Amino acid sequence: MQDTNNRLKVKKNDKRIFLKDYCFYIYPLDNKKHINFRPMIDLKKIKEDTEVDSIVIADKDGNVIDALDTKHDTNIALMIETAFSMCDDMVKDLLKGDLDQLMAKSSKGFLIANRIKSDSIILVVSKNMSKLGLLLKYMSSLEK
Numbered sequence: 001m002q003d004t005n006n007r008l009k010v011k012k013n014d015k016r017i018f019l020k021d022y023c024f025y026i027y028p029l030d031n032k033k034h035i036n037f038r039p040m041i042d043l044k045k046i047k048e049d050t051e052v053d054s055i056v057i058a059d060k061d062g063n064v065i066d067a068l069d070t071k072h073d074t075n076i077a078l079m080i081e082t083a084f085s086m087c088d089d090m091v092k093d094l095l096k097g098d099l100d101q102l103m104a105k106s107s108k109g110f111l112i113a114n115r116i117k118s119d120s121i122i123l124v125v126s127k128n129m130s131k132l133g134l135l136l137k138y139m140s141s142l143e144k
Contacts, residue, residue, distance in 0.1 A: 043068040052126045080123045114139045
């Protein structure tokens with residue numbers, strides 16, 4: 001469902017309700033629905049500013065919150081949550097801290113995953129190595 005002013009979007013069986021610049025996440029809590037309210041991150045603006053190839057935002061359980069230009073976003077959300085959790089455990093054991101950012105580089109490009117607040121992760125993927133510095137700075141500026 002979408003209103004004529006492009007402010008409200010509701011998809012059947014979705015856990016998200018978009019209202020202008022904010023997103024309501026609906027989570028079950030003790031057999032009751034709990035609504036988590038947070039400003040949305042503009043994925044199109046991130047892509048426009050940094051020229052990344054794809055973006056996924058996942059919650060702490062590996063569910064897709066939002067995605068842009070990503071095939072198999074559900075699988076990617078689960079994989080990045082698992083990788084982030086495992087690396088977070090390693091950082092806690094070895095460095096006695098919390099993981100804020102995870103980076104991986106290959107001959108074909110790189111990916112960066114950042115923690116957003118305490119309950120979600122944003123993953124960006126780029127094949128353009130020349131944008132790495134810009135993207136690192138941009139990712140650090142996102143709300144934590």
